[in-house]
Amino acid sequence: METIRRASGSLEASLGLGSGTALALTWLVVLLSVYLSLQLFQVMSGSALKKRRSRGSAAMILGQCGAGKTALFFRLRDGEEAQTVSSLQPLRDSFALNAPQAPDQKLGPIEVLDFPGHMRMRGKCGDLLKEARCIIYMVDSEDKPKLKDVAEHFYELLTHPDMLELHVPILLACNKSDLSSARTEKFIVEEIEREIEQMRVSRGATLEGQDQAESYLGIDGEKFKMAEHACCPFQTCKISAKKNELEPVYDFLMQHYT
Amino acid sequence: MIDAFYIFTKGGLLLWSTQLVKVKGNPLDRLIKEVLLEERVGETFATLDSYNLKWKLLNEMDLFFVVVYQGILQIAYLEGLLTMVAKEFVHHLGNGFGAGMTIKHVEFDQDFLRCRQKADKELKDSRRQGGMRSFENTKKGADVQKNREEKGLPAKKSKSGADGEKDDEDEEDAAAKVAEARAKPSKVKAKDAEPPKPKKGKEARHWDGGKASKSLMQELDFSKNQLDEADLAAKQAEFLGSGDEFEAEEVASLSSGSDEDKKEETGRVGGLFKSLTRQVKNVTGGAVLTEEDLEPILKKFKTELMTRNVAAEVADKLSDSVRKSLVGKTTGRFTSMASTVKQALKESMETLLTPKKSIDVLRAALAAKNAGRVYTIVFLGVNGVGKSTNLAKVAYYLKHKGGLDVLICACDTFRAGAVEQLKTHSRCLDVPLFERGYGKDPAEIAKSAIAHARSSGHDVVLVDTAGRMQDNEPLMRALAKLVAVNNPDLVLFVGEALVGNDAIDQVSKFNRSLVDLSADPRNPRGIDGMLLTKYDTVDDKVGAALSMVYVTGQPVVFVGTGQKYTHLRKMQAKEVAGAPEPPEIRSIDQIEAISHGLRRQGSRHFLPAQLRHGRLLRFAKIKLDTSNKTNIGKSGRPP
Numbered sequence: 001m002e003t004i005r006r007a008s009g010s011l012e013a014s015l016g017l018g019s020g021t022a023l024a025l026t027w028l029v030v031l032l033s034v035y036l037s038l039q040l041f042q043v044m045s046g047s048a049l050k051k052r053r054s055r056g057s058a059a060m061i062l063g064q065c066g067a068g069k070t071a072l073f074f075r076l077r078d079g080e081e082a083q084t085v086s087s088l089q090p091l092r093d094s095f096a097l098n099a100p101q102a103p104d105q106k107l108g109p110i111e112v113l114d115f116p117g118h119m120r121m122r123g124k125c126g127d128l129l130k131e132a133r134c135i136i137y138m139v140d141s142e143d144k145p146k147l148k149d150v151a152e153h154f155y156e157l158l159t160h161p162d163m164l165e166l167h168v169p170i171l172l173a174c175n176k177s178d179l180s181s182a183r184t185e186k187f188i189v190e191e192i193e194r195e196i197e198q199m200r201v202s203r204g205a206t207l208e209g210q211d212q213a214e215s216y217l218g219i220d221g222e223k224f225k226m227a228e229h230a231c232c233p234f235q236t237c238k239i240s241a242k243k244n245e246l247e248p249v250y251d252f253l254m255q256h257y258t
Numbered sequence: 259m260i261d262a263f264y265i266f267t268k269g270g271l272l273l274w275s276t277q278l279v280k281v282k283g284n285p286l287d288r289l290i291k292e293v294l295l296e297e298r299v300g301e302t303f304a305t306l307d308s309y310n311l312k313w314k315l316l317n318e319m320d321l322f323f324v325v326v327y328q329g330i331l332q333i334a335y336l337e338g339l340l341t342m343v344a345k346e347f348v349h350h351l352g353n354g355f356g357a358g359m360t361i362k363h364v365e366f367d368q369d370f371l372r373c374r375q376k377a378d379k380e381l382k383d384s385r386r387q388g389g390m391r392s393f394e395n396t397k398k399g400a401d402v403q404k405n406r407e408e409k410g411l412p413a414k415k416s417k418s419g420a421d422g423e424k425d426d427e428d429e430e431d432a433a434a435k436v437a438e439a440r441a442k443p444s445k446v447k448a449k450d451a452e453p454p455k456p457k458k459g460k461e462a463r464h465w466d467g468g469k470a471s472k473s474l475m476q477e478l479d480f481s482k483n484q485l486d487e488a489d490l491a492a493k494q495a496e497f498l499g500s501g502d503e504f505e506a507e508e509v510a511s512l513s514s515g516s517d518e519d520k521k522e523e524t525g526r527v528g529g530l531f532k533s534l535t536r537q538v539k540n541v542t543g544g545a546v547l548t549e550e551d552l553e554p555i556l557k558k559f560k561t562e563l564m565t566r567n568v569a570a571e572v573a574d575k576l577s578d579s580v581r582k583s584l585v586g587k588t589t590g591r592f593t594s595m596a597s598t599v600k601q602a603l604k605e606s607m608e609t610l611l612t613p614k615k616s617i618d619v620l621r622a623a624l625a626a627k628n629a630g631r632v633y634t635i636v637f638l639g640v641n642g643v644g645k646s647t648n649l650a651k652v653a654y655y656l657k658h659k660g661g662l663d664v665l666i667c668a669c670d671t672f673r674a675g676a677v678e679q680l681k682t683h684s685r686c687l688d689v690p691l692f693e694r695g696y697g698k699d700p701a702e703i704a705k706s707a708i709a710h711a712r713s714s715g716h717d718v719v720l721v722d723t724a725g726r727m728q729d730n731e732p733l734m735r736a737l738a739k740l741v742a743v744n745n746p747d748l749v750l751f752v753g754e755a756l757v758g759n760d761a762i763d764q765v766s767k768f769n770r771s772l773v774d775l776s777a778d779p780r781n782p783r784g785i786d787g788m789l790l791t792k793y794d795t796v797d798d799k800v801g802a803a804l805s806m807v808y809v810t811g812q813p814v815v816f817v818g819t820g821q822k823y824t825h826l827r828k829m830q831a832k833e834v835a836g837a838p839e840p841p842e843i844r845s846i847d848q849i850e851a852i853s854h855g856l857r858r859q860g861s862r863h864f865l866p867a868q869l870r871h872g873r874l875l876r877f878a879k880i881k882l883d884t885s886n887k888t889n890i891g892k893s894g895r896p897p
Contacts, residue, residue, distance in 0.1 A: 065291070070270040086290040087270030089320070114269070119614040120295050123831055124605075152616055198628075202620035202660060 004030060055166050056131035058092070058111040059253060063138030064146050064153070065117040068175040071241040072138060072249070073114040081242065087116040090128070097253060107250075107257055122153065129162040134169045134256045136249060141174040141182035141238075144191070151195030155203060158217055158230055169233035171252045172226075178240040185236045189226055197224045260339075261309065261326045262286075263370065265347060268320040274347075274366045283307040285326055294322070296811060297606045300578025302333075314340040317586035318546075319348065332381065339377040346373050543591040547584050547598070555599045556581055567801025569759045572808045580606055604835055607804060611831035613813030617787060619652070619748065620660045626747065627662065627717045632708055634719045634744060637789070638737060639752035640764055641725030644791035644818060646676070648752055649722050650683040652789075652816065654823040656718055657689060665716040667707035668693040669700035669740065670724040680722060687823070690716070700724070701740040708744060721746065728767035737768075738775030741783060750815060751785045753806060755793045761805040769810055787815035790829070794819040800834050 004026055012022040061069045065086055074082035077095050091114040097107035113132070115125045135157075139150055157163055157170075174185050183191075200217050218229035227234050237248030264275040264286055288306045293299075294313075303312040310331075314323040323340050346369050539545035556577045563573040580602050589598045616622070619635070626633040635652065637645045649666065656662045666684055668691060670676035677693050684691035692707040704721050711719045723740065726733040741749055749772070751765055765785065773782040788806050796802075803814050819825045 074271065083272035083275070084270050085264075085266045085272050086287060086295075088268040088290065088294055088322075091269035091271075116270070118291065118295050120609045120612050123608060123612040149616070152618070198624055199618065199621050201624060202618050 055133045055168060057133055058113045058128075058131050059256075060125075060128065060132040060135045060168075061112065061114045061138060062125060062135055062153075062157075063117050064140065064143075064149055066143070067117060067138035067140045067146075068241045069114050069117060069138050072136070072173075072175070072239075072246070073112060075241050075244060075246060076112060076249070079244075081244075086118060087114065090115050097250065107253060110253065110257055119149070122156075126156070126160050126162070129157075129160055129168065130166065132166075132168050134171065134252065136171050136173055136252065138173050138175050139188060141176050141188065142179050144183065147188065147191045148195055151192045151199060154192060155196055155199050155217060158232075164231050167232040169256065170230070170235070171249070172234070172236040173239050173249060174236065175239055175241055177238040177245070178243045185238055189236055193224050193226055196226075200224070259327060259329075259331060260374070261328055263326070263343070264322075264324045265343075265364075265366075266322050266324075268322065273321075274364045274370075276367065276370060281309070281326060285309040285311060286324060289313070289324065292811075295609075297576060297579045297610050297808075299582045300575055300580075312336045312340065314344055315582055316344055316348070317583065321347075323347070334384075335377060335381045338380060339373065342373045342377060343370060346370075539589075543589045543593045545589050545595065547587050547589065547595060549581070549585055551595055552581050552584060552599065555596050558596075559599060559603055566798040567758045567796065569762045569801075569805040571759075571762060572805045576603070576606065576610075576804075576808070607800065607835040608831050610807055611800075611803060611814070611829070611834055613831075614811075615813065617813050617815045617828070619815060620656060620662075622747065623656060623662055623718050624660060632711045632719055633717060633748075634708060634721065634746035635748040635750055636704075636721045636723060636741060636744070636746045637750050637752050638723045638768065639725060640727055641673075643725065643752050643754045645725060645752045646670075646679050646683065646722055647821075648789055648791055648816070648818045648826070649680075649720050650687060651818060651823050651826040653683070653687055653689050653720055655826055657687065662717040663715065664689045664718045664720060665707065665711045666691050667704055667719055667721045669703050669721050671696045671698050671700055671703065672724040676722075676724065692719075700736065701743045704740055704744045728764050728771075731771075734768070734771035735775055738772050741772055742775070742777035745783070748815075749783070749786045750789050751787070751806075751810075752789045752791060753802060755790045755796045755802045755817070757802050758805075761802045762809045765806045766809045785810055785812055787812050789816045789818065790814055791818040793817040793827075794825075803829065803834060 005023075007026050009022075012019055061072055063069050070084040070087055070091065071082055073091060073093075074080065074084075076097060077093060079098070092111060094109045094111045096109050113128065115121070115128065137150075137154075140146060162168075172185075172189065174182070174188055176182055196217060203216075218224040235252065237252070239246050239248055261279045262275065262277045262281050264272065266272045266275075285307045289304060289311050292306070293301065293304045298304075299315060303310060305311075309326050309328055312325050312327075312333075314337075315321070316323070321344070323344050325336055325340060327336070347364075347366060350364070350366060350369055536545060536551075545551070559580075560573050560577045563576065564570055568576075580599065583606075584599065584602055587598075589595060593601075623633040637649050639645050653664045653666060657664050664687075666680055666689055668677045668680045670680075671694075674696075677695065680691055680693070683689075692703075692710055694703045694706075700723060704719075707721070708719050710716075721740075721744070723737060724733070726737065728734070751768055753761060753764060757764065765788070769784045773784045776782045788803075788810070790803055790806075803817075807814060814829045817827050817829050819827050
């Protein structure tokens with residue numbers, strides 16, 4: 001205050017203005033400079049953040065409707081079997097994990113995010129990718145027709161700009177492996193690869209004037225291999241949320257949170 | 259009556275459920291996928307799998323309560339039950355609910371049983387009372403009673419007043435006579451005004467062989483049943499009143515009026531404070547949204563949607579759905595209510611426009627080719643929307659991008675020049691055309707075209723049909739036959755992006771005709787997707803797309819954006835749902851397309867969005883003016 005009054009006094013003297021005008025003018029200058037410096041700070045911090053962009057902190061559970069995402073979520077959190085229906089909105093919670101195979105080792109509070117699998121919601125999961133540290137992709141091992149949708153989702157995921165930048169590791173968890181009609185991991189991965197191969201012909205042929213040409217997956221003329229051509233670390237495993245056979249998931253989480 | 263009851267969270271955890279009767283199929287899953295996820299929360303009940311479902315959404319806790327029943331039940335009963343269970347359940351959870359998902363298994367059976375019994379009892383009571391309400395129960399009855407009580411005191415006073423003047427007595431006598439003369443009506447009134455008495459039930463009257471004993475006659479003679487003096491005085495005071503009383507009453511009413519004023523004032527002060535806090539919260543966030551807050555905001559957004567060419571019905575339902583999903587929610591930090599609503603609306607529009615199934619036609623066609631099948635697409639729509647043009651675009655896309663062998667089939671055997679138009683396209687695209695001239699049965703032509711494609715090794719057959727208005731039943735029947743006979747892989751409805759309210763009429767009637775007249779009633783075949791044409795001519799991209807998608811639940815597969823074969827795009831849900839784009843007008847053709855659309859649709863389907871847009875029309879005028887001038891300059895004669 002005192003400095004401002006003094007400055008306005010000097011302004012008054014030097015320019016021969018009225019005291020009121022001088023004071024107002026001084027205040028104006030002070031406020032303007034504060035505003036400008038704030039703006040500058042924002043721009044600076046923005047660019048700095050962009051440079052050091054890193055993965056988020058959440059373990060994201062993705063997959064199709066009925067694959068067992070919500071069931072896994074509650075298994076991880078409460079260790080109990082939960083009755084579930086199709087989710088309408090994402091579920092997120094932070095909790096400590098207790099791996100059954102290593103009871104002494106506690107996994108610090110992890111934020112787990114269960115995203116609904118319905119096709120209508122799918123568009124929104126891309127926005128959350130930057131918050132993910134790793135992705136657990138649930139697949140219903142019994143449901144072969146759904147694998148088409150899974151492949152399509154994978155195509156979208158693997159060509160997503162955030163994914164290409166952050167390389168979020170994916171664990172393909174083939175759920176419901178306790179069922180007798182469950183397919184093997186190998187079968188599921190090959191099926192997905194085959195579908196993606198077909199898809200890259202149609203996706204690669206973008207329509208004229210399309211705003212964002214989707215990137216081509218894999219190498220042209222070569223068979224698409226998930227483990228080789230995906231932009232991120234890719235693992236597969238066999239689990240059963242119902243029978244609580246979740247060791248690979250715990251291992252995967254251990255790997256990324258310790 | 260009730261088959262099942264479910265309580266679940268939005269996050270997908272089934273907290274509690276009961277099946278009183280074994281439920282066949284999975285109506286709950288269908289409810290979630292086909293109603294709740296399709297932004298139809300605003301509706302009140304759904305019929306799925308021969309079950310009726312009614313639900314209640316508690317936004318504060320993100321809880322859904324769903325009751326499944328068969329047959330007809332009173333809505334009031336169901337609503338009562340849902341509200342009661344919701345209240346009881348929230349009470350049951352207490353504070354342990356926290357983040358909305360800490361409960362694993364809830365013991366709620368007893369409470370539910372209690373709720374149900376209570377609701378049943380209420381239903382029974384309401385049925386018993388079903389006929390007429392007794393007068394005392396009505397509002398008027400209550401008023402009368404209140405009046406009586408108020409006036410009772412002064413009336414008695416006037417009687418007990420020791421003066422006992424003659425004038426008064428005379429008056430009383432006269433009044434008594436009047437009262438006698440009007441015995442009946444006054445009696446009725448008197449009855450009305452009487453305090454509630456337990457009704458003496460009706461007794462059966464005995465008719466002993468038509469003869470009536472004297473006592474019985476006396477009993478039956480109600481005319482002598484006179485009011486006694488005291489009663490009469492009371493009545494008189496009540497119905498006639500004295501001057502004093504009137505004054506007193508007036509004073510009383512005045513004072514009560516001022517009382518009310520006072521109350522109102524305090525209310526207003528409280529209201530002012532309240533609204534002030536609300537205003538502050540509106541800025542800082544953290545306000546709990548109520549119906550009253552949302553009403554004006556949603557009204558504004560609804561009008562905005564309608565000016566963006568969304569059909570009125572759809573705008574209505576969408577804003578209803580948004581309202582239902584927001585009431586009880588708390589706004590985020592530093593977000594105003596308006597921006598919260600806007601965000602919710604944008605998100606629900608985006609969700610709607612996101613296709614719920616694969617719209618990759620090329621991939622499906624390639625898969626069919628690998629499986630050794632012929633992939634068939636049928637294009638249908640009203641006249642002049644651009645079916646043939648966009649069929650040619652799709653043919654170009656499949657041929658050049660997918661390397662597929664395409665066959666075009668001309669099933670427009672009605673409009674003059676239709677086949678020739680396709681012939682031109684087929685020459686330009688170097689794609690074979692299958693035609694059998696005019697006047698033949700289109701279903702048969704399509705069938706032989708598919709057979710021809712199979713034998714000669716074509717991969718894809720694109721079937722062009724004649725344009726028809728949705729109300730023309732014989733033509734719709736013919737179309738349904740074409741679809742039923744050939745069972746195409748994809749039935750594409752071609753619609754203009756220009757239409758507003760008519761969009762839902764067109765697409766729903768086409769869909770219904772196909773479903774109603776389909777060959778297999780158990781597995782009806784409707785429209786599989788939409789192709790929006792003249793998409794480049796509208797600046798509010800969302801209108802027709804949103805309306806059509808909402809009505810059919812099917813995705814927009816392609817949008818046509820120009821006159822060239824390459825002008826075919828896929829719709830980006832995010833872009834479209836966002837802010838309206840500035841108009842881009844590139845050529846006079848686009849304006850012609852618009853004016854053509856206007857002319858064709860006539861005054862009934864007025865296009866507010868296009869006409870309102872002064873910029874567009876101004877542009878059109880300038881363009882037309884300049885073109886006229888050049889005409890004059892060149893030919894040297896007036897146009």
